[in-house]
Amino acid sequence: MKFFFPDSQDQVDPSFDFITEERDPFRVRQRDDLYAHEVLQPAPFDGLLVSKAIVDGTAAASTGKYTVAQRHRLYRQGAQAFFRLNTGSTQLKIMGDCGAFSYVNEEYPPYTVDEVIDFYDGCGFDYGIAVDHVIFQYEPTVVRTDPRAAEWVRRQEITLTLAADFWKRCSARDVHFTPVGVAQGWSPESYADAITTLQRIGYKRIALGGMVPLKTYEILACLRAIDNVRNRNTQLHLLGVSRYEDIPTFTSHGVTSFDSTSPFRQAFKDDKDNYYTPKRNYIALRVPQVDGNAKLKKRIQSGEIQQDQALRLERTALQLLRQYDTGQVDADPVLEALQAYSAVWDGKSDRTAQYRQTLEDRPWRTCGCTICGTVGVEVIIFRGSERNKRRGFHNLYVFGQRLRAQLGKDDS
Template structure:
């Protein structure tokens, strides 16, 4: 069902943009939100709003506050854009229900007919009759609310994989380097599920994606069909039923802003409709480089937001609210922890730790753990954005319950000497064979006067040499000669100071990919240690993360040296 509503004169006046369904606060919108709160967002429901300011837009499209009423002149101005939007929405549903005032109906109904909508129901009558009809139409839709997972029930430490659109093509051919199809038509699997076995206990998804053009929650134009309904995260990421969905606000993305761009009501609403198991309160990081008064203001704002967020979360009752803890020092973190527990939080997330040294983090964790130990109730504690291998003994002693980290995943391509984690617990350098057709590499080659065809020939010789070495058909030194002959063409300042031959020789002689039983290493062979393009690099990151996850699951406390 495509439900079309007129906008309402009554609005929420939050200064930040809000989804249209939250911005408008007339009786129909209040009824609609009450239904969604009780029943969740039915998969068959699409909602559009005819806004006097913005035209026909999706209910999830964020809009600023405004004051404008629809009149016949404004309706005529919007006609062409409304027709264009209806053309984009034609296949969203097999029937359309129009619930709006007479001027909205007289504008939308001819446009619906002109756009080819054949099954349109116009709800007649005064506002009371419209509300009753809307209620009956919504009640006929199935409920989708399900019991949300609580990591406390797992009885062990949990690890979350932070998502930032880490998808790969499962059918990529590493010999021909062909994808399964053109961009937009390729098969895609998420890094967290590509292995066929878990590499984490769930995914951490940031609502800050709504401020960007990347991710499931990314910014869309207001008339995009995807803004008419939420896509369920479990389906999008192809997660197993027991995986946990953890949402936060991505405070690092707006640390330079005066105020968080996400409101408390918006955060709670989005956690609810997207099916999150855990949702973090709206925080604002008191970064250490900020003036002291500003840091103190952010601490108070974070606590005030946490109180308001807990009330909103209880209003929905569908996800577990996580209170975000910040502080200027360990004592501040302890005070904030106590205040959040007094508010009623049973799940806490310690934020702002990325800025901190190991010594500072140790002090903070001890202080928070001491407060938690004094409480009668079980309090679950998550550390945002860090893992810190050297502190794992302390975290275990302090009963830290959970982490989110992508450090082992991203080291696959962000470090020159620690890209592949062997089952022996040692880091190995991946062997770089850059893609010569990459625009950046092509520019470098042209600047150095190297013909593209010469570069391609050396590139292919390097790849053939590595494959031959893995098959036992070529010795290590001649393989290195071929790799470095091509490698020397690409001027990379960050690697120029390193002895690449020694790093690469160590990797080749150890042949670590042969010792690992994971699907990535079994299927890719030596390609898993070739630093070349996203398909290889992401798979190497998956391999690294799998080993980290298995160590955590096994209760190990000795981890390879790492820098996050």
């Protein structure tokens, strides 16, 4: 089972000073900042998933997350050099897709087949996913002839037609990447129908799209239906689905790879599961910057809160957290400081009980990843991208451990 981490230009600055919160003035982001696979060894994933929509944008969005200079450098250097994939002990793979979520509201995918092939082959990807049009609805009892399925059928037919053209053009152009078909559906039967067509075209690797919102039992229902038509040598990829606890079951249904940003994004998007450990998750301790929290800035501008008061509470919370980590104070004054500052910037949530568990267990002390060993308590502080992304990298490290354990490859 291979895990691909979707690229979104997420890097950390090794020159960042957590006390002064300043950077090296001569820092160049693309040159000096580090990807997760450079910070963590061995890499916590088997490869990267790079979307054309992220790199090149779409007609609607016009630009992606890459600057013009970064985009040109990727095309000029190729993916292996751009992402520095050969710097670690394991050679990582690159899979490309179109980023169908970015154009889900459009009538038709914004890229031609040849444009997508140019992107994959020009950047030196190992795998390239055909152009697709995502279907988000899941209605297992709706058949193709039902009027409610008209739009879903249209999108599935677009996806399959483009897959046939993609396969034909890849063969004619003698590309250097492995073509991957895409199955879109709204029910177990419709997914199985798509697999049948894609195998007939010639695909031996097929990605299953549109499954992100599905519950596990719904995904398994689709996989069981696919089992009835899947050739023994057909390998499946789950787009955007992780659920490591179900990986062994997915494997038994022909799934050999998946991609997900969930472990990374939970570090700063989840309400409580921000910091992974092999046995449980912890909440991160929220100490937002006074000048970076929209709610707090509004209260200061309205005169409801004095800026110097907010700054004092912010600095006290940070100081006590660091003193707690070195054994100078116990948990109670830290919790009081966190709650006092929370009353100013949040005013609604009391996370004291959850914070106490995080503080008393000190999970960053027993973690073996490079992040926790280097920055210590800073990794558990919910504050700014440098801390939050490092916690996301840590989560990828633990997710890799959990995945290996599920596959019977536990390192412990």
